[in-house]
Amino acid sequence: MKTINLKTLFGTVAVALLAVACSHDILEEKPRSIYEPGFFKTEQGIQGGLTSLYAHTRYFLGQYYYAACQSGTDEYTYAQSADNNFKDTDMSGAGSLTPTTSRSDALWNAAYSNINTASGIIENAAAAGFSEALISEARFWRAWDYFMLVQTFGGVPLDLGSGELKFNTTPSRASVRNTVTEVYTKAIFPDLKTAVENLPDAGRITGGVTKTAARLYLAKAYLTYGWWLQNPNNIPTYPETARTDPDGHDAAWYFQQAYNVATEAIANPGPFGLQPTFYDVNLGSNDRNHEIVLYSDHIQDEYYNVASLSYSNGSAPENIASWFVNCNTGDIRSSTDGATYAVSSVQREAVQWGGRPWTRMAPPIEVFTATFADKTNDSRYDGTFATVYPGNWAKGGINAETLYNANGLPVRNGEPVLSFLDEDNPDVTYPDGAGQSAIGAGTLPGRADWVINPSGISRIYYPGLWKIGTYRTDNGNGLGQPNGALTRPWNIAKFSELYLIAAEAAVKGASAEAGKSARELVNVLRARAGKWRYSNNGQWSMGGNGAKTEDRSAEMIAATPATIDINYILAERSRELFGEGLRWYDLVRTQKWAEIAHTYTICGTAKGDHTPVTVTRTIENHHYLRPIPQGQLDGMTMTDAEKKNYQNPGY
Numbered sequence: 071m072k073t074i075n076l077k078t079l080f081g082t083v084a085v086a087l088l089a090v091a092c093s094h095d096i097l098e099e100k101p102r103s104i105y106e107p108g109f110f111k112t113e114q115g116i117q118g119g120l121t122s123l124y125a126h127t128r129y130f131l132g133q134y135y136y137a138a139c140q141s142g143t144d145e146y147t148y149a150q151s152a153d154n155n156f157k158d159t160d161m162s163g164a165g166s167l168t169p170t171t172s173r174s175d176a177l178w179n180a181a182y183s184n185i186n187t188a189s190g191i192i193e194n195a196a197a198a199g200f201s202e203a204l205i206s207e208a209r210f211w212r213a214w215d216y217f218m219l220v221q222t223f224g225g226v227p228l229d230l231g232s233g234e235l236k237f238n239t240t241p242s243r244a245s246v247r248n249t250v251t252e253v254y255t256k257a258i259f260p261d262l263k264t265a266v267e268n269l270p271d272a273g274r275i276t277g278g279v280t281k282t283a284a285r286l287y288l289a290k291a292y293l294t295y296g297w298w299l300q301n302p303n304n305i306p307t308y309p310e311t312a313r314t315d316p317d318g319h320d321a322a323w324y325f326q327q328a329y330n331v332a333t334e335a336i337a338n339p340g341p342f343g344l345q346p347t348f349y350d351v352n353l354g355s356n357d358r359n360h361e362i363v364l365y366s367d368h369i370q371d372e373y374y375n376v377a378s379l380s381y382s383n384g385s386a387p388e389n390i391a392s393w394f395v396n397c398n399t400g401d402i403r404s405s406t407d408g409a410t411y412a413v414s415s416v417q418r419e420a421v422q423w424g425g426r427p428w429t430r431m432a433p434p435i436e437v438f439t440a441t442f443a444d445k446t447n448d449s450r451y452d453g454t455f456a457t458v459y460p461g462n463w464a465k466g467g468i469n470a471e472t473l474y475n476a477n478g479l480p481v482r483n484g485e486p487v488l489s490f491l492d493e494d495n496p497d498v499t500y501p502d503g504a505g506q507s508a509i510g511a512g513t514l515p516g517r518a519d520w521v522i523n524p525s526g527i528s529r530i531y532y533p534g535l536w537k538i539g540t541y542r543t544d545n546g547n548g549l550g551q552p553n554g555a556l557t558r559p560w561n562i563a564k565f566s567e568l569y570l571i572a573a574e575a576a577v578k579g580a581s582a583e584a585g586k587s588a589r590e591l592v593n594v595l596r597a598r599a600g601k602w603r604y605s606n607n608g609q610w611s612m613g614g615n616g617a618k619t620e621d622r623s624a625e626m627i628a629a630t631p632a633t634i635d636i637n638y639i640l641a642e643r644s645r646e647l648f649g650e651g652l653r654w655y656d657l658v659r660t661q662k663w664a665e666i667a668h669t670y671t672i673c674g675t676a677k678g679d680h681t682p683v684t685v686t687r688t689i690e691n692h693h694y695l696r697p698i699p700q701g702q703l704d705g706m707t708m709t710d711a712e713k714k715n716y717q718n719p720g721y
Contacts, residue, residue, distance in 0.1 A: 110190040110191060110193070110194040110195075110198075110237070111194050111197065111198060112198065113198055113199065113200075115194075115198075116191055116194065116195045116198050116200055116204075119187050119188075119190060119191045119208070120191060120204070120207055120208065122184070122187055123184060123187060123188060123191075123207065123208060123211040124211075124277070124278075124366075124367070125387070126180050126181075126183070126184040126187075126211075127180075127366035127560070127562065128366050128367075128368070128376075128386065128387035128389070128560075129176070129179075129180040129386040129387050130176035130177050130179075130180045130386065131366045131389075131560045131562065131651065132366065132368075132388070132389035132390060132391045132556070132560045133176065133385065133386055133388065133389075133390060133391070134155050134173045134176060135173055135174065135176040135177055135651075136391045136394060136651055137155050137156045137159055137173050137394070137430070137431065138159055138172065138173045138174045138176075138177075138654065138696065139651040139652065139653065139654045139655065140431060140649065140651060140653055140654065141156050141157075141159040141160050141431055142159040142160045142161045142162075142654065142667065142687065142689075143653040143654050143657055143663070143666075143667050144434065144436065144437070144441070144644070144653070144657075144666050144667045144670065145433060145437060145441075145644060145648060145649060145653045146395070146431045146432065146433055146434075146649070146653075147160050147162070147431070147432055147433075147434055147529070147670060147672060147685070148160050148164060148165075148430070148431065148432070148529070149394075149397070149429045149430050149431050149432035149529045149530065149532070150397075150429050150432075150528075150529045150530035150675040151398075151428060151429040151430055152429075152430045152431065153430075154171055155173055155430075156394070156430050156431055158171045158172065158173075159172070159173070159654075160687070161687040161688055161689050161693065162685050162686070162687045162688075163688070167693070167696075167697070167721075168697060168700075168721065169697040169698060169699060169700040169703065169717065169721050170700045172696050172697050172699065174222050174223070174696040174697075174699070175699035175700075175701065176386075177218055177219065177222060178219070178222075178223070178698070178699050178702065179699070179701070181215040181216075181218060181219055182215075182230065184211060184212075184215050185212050185215050185216065185230070186230055186237060186238050187208075188208040188209070188211050188212035188215075189208075189212065189230075189235060189236060189237040189238070190237040191205065191208035192205055192208050192209060192212070192237075193236070193237050194237075195208070202264075202268045203268050203269060203270060203274075204274065205268075206264055206265040206267075206268040206269045206284075207265075207269070207274070207278065207279050209261040209262070209264050209265045210261065210262065210265040210269065210279045210283065210284050210287075211279070212235075212257070212261055213257065213258045213259075213261035213262045213265065213287065213291075214287060216253055216257045216258050216261075217258050217287060217290075217291050217294075219253075220250055220253045220254065220258070221294060221655055221658065221659070222695070222696050223695055223696055223698060223718065224247075224250055224307055224308045224309070224695045224718060225247045225248050225249040225250045225252065225253055225307070225308065225309045225311070226247055226248065226253060227245050227246060227247055227248060228248045228252065228253065228256060228257055229246065229248075234248075234256065235256070235257060243705065243706050243707035243708075244706060244707060244708060245702075245706055245708075245716065247309050247716065248309075249307075249309050249311040250298060250307055250311065251311055251313075251314075251315065251316060254291065254295045255315070255316055255317065258291050259288070259291065259292075262284055262287055262288040262291060263288065265279070265281075265284035265288075266281060266284045266285055266288055266331075269281045269283070269284050271338075271340030271341065272340055272341050276358070277358070277364075277365060277367050277559075279364065280340060280341075280342075280363070281338075281340060282335050282338075282339060282340050282342050282363055282565070283363050283364045283563065285331050285332070285334060285335035285568075286332070286335060286363055286364075286563055286565075286567065286568055286571070287563070288331050289327075289328045289329075289331040289332035289335065289568070289571050289572070289575075290328070290567075290571055292324045292325070292327040292328035292331065292575075293324070293325065293328035293571055293574060293575055293578075293659070294659050295324050296321040296322075296323075296324035296325045296328060296575075296578065297321070297578075297659050297660060297661070298313065299313050299314075299315060299320065299321040299324065300321035300578075301313055301661075302661055303661040304691075305661055305691050305694045306691055306692065306719070308695060308718050308719060321578075322578075322579055322580075325575045325578040325579055325580045326575070326579075326580045326581065328571060328572070328574075328575040328580065329572050329575035329576055329580035329581075329582065330580075332568045332569075332571040332572035332575065333568075333572050333583060333586055335568050336568050336569065336572070336586075339565065341360055342360050342361065342363055342565045343360055343361065343565060344361055344565060344566060344594075344595075344598055345359055345360075345361045345598075346598075346601065346603070347449065347453075347598065347601050347602065347603050347604075348449050348450050348453045348598060348599050348601075348646075349449060349452070349453040349602070349603060349604050349606060350603075351453070351537075351564070351566070352453060352454075352536070352537035352538070352561075353422075354422045354539070354540075354541025354558060355541065357541070357558055357559055358559060360565075361564050361565045361566060362559075362561050362563075362564055362565075363562075363563045363564060363565050364561075364562040364563040365559040365560060365561050365562055366389075366559060366560040366562055367559045368388075368389045368555075368556060368557050368558060368559055368560065369557055370542065370543065370544065370557040375555075375557060376388075377554070377555040377557075378554055378555070379544070379551055379554040379555075379557070380551045380553065380554045381553055381554060382426075382553060382554060382555040388555035388556075389555055389556040389557075389558065389560055390426075390555055390556065391538060391556075391560070391651075392425055392534075392535060392538045392539045392540060392556060393425060393426045393427065393428040393430075394428055394430040394431045395430070395431050395432075395433075395534060395535040395538075395649065396424075396425055396426065396427035396428060396429065396534045396535075396539075397427055397429050397432070397530060397531045397532050397534065398427040398429050398530075399416045399424075399427060399459045399488060399509075399534075400414060400416065400417060400418055400427060401508055401509050401677075402414070402415055402416045402459070402487055402488055402507060402508060402509055402511075402520070403415065403506070403507065403508040404461070404463075404473040404474060404475045404481065404487060405473060405474040405475070405478075405506070406470055406473060406474070407474070408474040408478045411506040411507070411508060413463060413468060413470070413473055414463065414466070414468075415461045415462075415463050415473055415475070415481070415487050416459045416460070416461060416462060416463075416487050416488065417462055417463065417465070417466040417549055418549060418552040418553070419462055419465065419545070419549045419550060419552055420540050420542040420545050420549065420550030420551055420552040420554070421539075421540060421541070421542070421545070421550070422456075422536055422539040422540060422541050423456040423458075423459065423460075423534065423536055423539060423606075424456075424459075424462075424539070424540060424552060425534075425539055425540030425552050425556075426540070426552050426553050427534075429530065432527075432528070432529045432530075432532045432672060433527070433532055433533070434527075434670035434671055434672050435524060435525060435527050435670075435671045435672055435673075435682055436670060436671060437648075438451075438490075438524040438527065438533075439524055439525075441641060441644050441645060441648070442454070442455075442645065444629070445492045445493075446622070447600055447622040447625040447626050447629070448596075448599050448600065448622075448626060448645065449599050449600065449601070449602050450599045450645045450646065450648075451492075451645075452602075452605055452606050452607055452608070453536070453537065453606055454535065454536060454537050454648050454649070455490075455533040455534065455535065455536055455537075455607075456533055456534040456535070456536040456539065456606075456607065457489065457490040457492075457533045457607045458486050458488070458489045458490075458519075458607045458608075458610050459486070459487055459488040459489075460483075460484050460485060460486055460487060460610045461473065461481055461482065461483050461484060461485055461486075461487045462483065462484070462549065463483065464483045465483075465547065465548050465549045466548075466549055471483075475487055475507075475518045475519060475520065476506075476507070476511075476513045476514075476517060476518055476519055476520045476521070477513050477515070477516070477517065477518065479516075479517070479518035480518065481518045481519070484610065485518070485519075485610060486518075486519040486610045486611070487519055487520065488507070488509075488511060488519060488520045488521075488522075489519045489520070489521050489522075490521075490522050490524070490527070490532070490533045491521055491522065491523050491524065492524075493523075493524065494523040494524055494525050495514060495521075495523060497514055497515065498512040498513070498514055498521055498522075498523050498526070499512055499513050499514075500512040500526070500678065500680050501513075501678070502678070507520040508677070509530075509531055509677050509678075510531075510676075510677040510678025510679070510680070511531070512526070512680070522680070523680070525680070525682055526673060526680035526682075527672065527673060528672060528673030528674055528675070528676075528679050528680065529672055529673070529674060529675045530674075530675050530676070530677060530679075531677075535648075535649045536606060537648070537649065537650075538558070538560075538649065538650070540552060540556055540558075541556075541557075541558050542557060561650060564647070566595055566646055566647075567646075567647065569591045569592065569594050569595055570591075570592070570595070570639065570642060570643050570646065570647075572586065572591050573588040573589075573591040573592050573634065573639055573642075574588075574636070574639045576588035576591070576634075577634055577635060577636055577639055578636075588634040588639070589630055589631075589632070589633075589634050592630060592634060592638075592639070592642055593626075593627050593630055595642065595646055596623075596626040596627060596629075596630055596642070597623040597626055597627055598623075599626055599645070599646075600621060600622035600623035600624070600625060600626035600627075601620075601621050601622075601623060602618045602619065602620040602621070602622070603617075603618065603619060604616050604617060604618055605617075605618040636660055636662065637662070637666070640656060640657070640660060640662060640666065643656055644656075658694050661694070663689055663693075663694065664689040664690075667687060667689065668686065668687055668689065669684055669685065669686050669687065670684070670685055670687075671683065671684050671685070672685065690720065692718065692719050692720030692721070693720070695718045696718070697717065697718055697721035698716060698717050698718060698721075703716065703717065
């Protein structure tokens with residue numbers, strides 16, 4: 071049998087990045103176009119291949135693949151300016167998910183060249199004098215890619231042309247898919263277990279994979295495979311295979327392993343741990359903090375970032391995801407005389423609350439009324455969204471000390487111009503049409519800021535995702551360069567997720583250690599969420615500076631249900647990890663997608679539309695797998711019948 075993904079020829083990668091001088095403890099990169107087989111028999115080849123393993127994540131994370139992971143879930147739907155990249159996965163009839171339109175193709179296209187590179191390192195590094203600790207970095211990434219693939223597409227090929235899990239040197243245009251069971255038991259589990267044994271506690275380089283990263287993904291893979299074996303809602307798998315484990319273990323055994331590995335990682339964290347407050351986890355100036363177990367790095371350097379700091383191509387390897395979830399606050403208008411509203415008072419700025427607005431993805435109303443219902447005790451709402459937009463016209467060169475805003479009241483630079491309210495206020499009055507604000511926002515008596523109720527959140531105006539927003543250090547006293555690709559790392563995995571993995575495994579029946587029940591594990595994060603040191607959205611309040619020293623941990627713990635179920639775990643995962651590209655996988659793993667995301671409520675696409683509409687999605691069983699990309703099928707020399715059999719059913 072000869073199998074290969076068309077993208078994988080002799081370990082080729084589109085832009086492999088070669089490690090150079092080791093005067094620093096970070097990955098230093100420069101472009102390289104191809105790896106030939108003999109390259110992996112040299113020290114330079116192994117070093118270059120390792121660097122490319124880290125770099126490959128930048129070719130799908132932070133771009134349109136984000137829509138495949140978020141749109142169509144309870145966290146996001148398509149927004150006013152969305153094209154079919156975002157509508158097709160919404161499952162609401164606005165688009166159609168097909169092998170041609172699915173943006174999961176970005177994962178498929180990036181993963182296989184990386185898998186082959188990893189296999190080249192694994193086969194050759196020892197002979198080149200490298201330790202198993204370093205080889206296990208390649209094992210980790212090969213397992214990580216296969217784990218991403220199997221969750222997305224079902225069973226996938228282990229043989230790229232030269233045998234299962236072998237470095238391919240024999241191009242072929244035929245391919246055979248392995249079963250889900252084979253992918254987990256032959257590839258993912260063995261590689262991750264070896265990585266756990268051999269990776270160091272602290273990374274070889276800044277951002278390098280570690281024992282904790284391997285444990286996190288081993289625990290998550292055990293958990294996901296346990297769900298797959300159990301199959302509570304009879305979701306079909308493909309290629310079709312019996313849901314029996316070749317080692318004779320049942321789902322309960324895997325849930326217990328998930329719990330054991332996750333709690334072991336918590337007990338032996340190495341250099342990792344929780345930040346003191348949720349706000350600190352995602353604060354731009356605190357990027358790469360010790361809660362981030364794994365990230366896809368981007369830096370403020372055009373050469374190494376392979377991206378301009380002043381403009382963007384909107385494509386790989388850039389990080390542009392935060393643009394998708396920003397509404398166009400640049401349309402807000404204030405007045406110099408209280409009569410004519412024509413001044414752009416909230417301009418694009420390269421700061422975390424701002425950045426470039428593309429208005430492609432919008433959070434449904436239930437995000438604000440249900441998921442983040444507690445905005446008083448739980449700091450995670452404040453540490454996730456930008457809900458207050460301040461005036462910054464002076465940075466844009468508009469020389470007016472004061473402008474007039476809602477109700478004809480004065481507003482100064484740095485004061486709120488638009489606010490999304492925490493709770494519905496019946497006194498909010500929305501003007502007919504666009505109104506003076508030019509975006510159709512409302513007013514409250516005595517307030518100078520335009521306001522929008524949670525029930526008035528629409529596909530065109532909604533809170534932005536502060537946690538992944540733009541952060542730059544080169545703005546000076548101006549607006550900076552908000553149209554350049556983001557220079558922040560894309561966070562792939564956080565230490566906090568270990569608590570949620572262990573809690574989910576406990577809910578699924580794993581025997582818990584004393585003090586580490588599902589409720590106790592969840593409460594570690596909920597207690598942290600109750601600790602405030604700063605109010606992200608309160609910093610622009612009249613006379614305020616954002617400082618907020620409050621500890622509402624007791625209230626958070628008291629509000630936790632006595633009995634934790636899967637729906638509560640999923641709600642906590644959303645509060646903790648909202649918008650981080652994990653939600654579709656969470657709902658698919660637990661087979662809760664159709665139940666939790668079946669309907670959502672949102673207002674329309676016109677400015678001034680604040681009439682909520684309930685939308686129903688059609689989520690069928692075959693949608694729990696994404697289609698194999700059409701480009702893969704087109705590139706294979708197989709009969710039409712063989713290609714049809716290769717594709718996931720329903721597509």
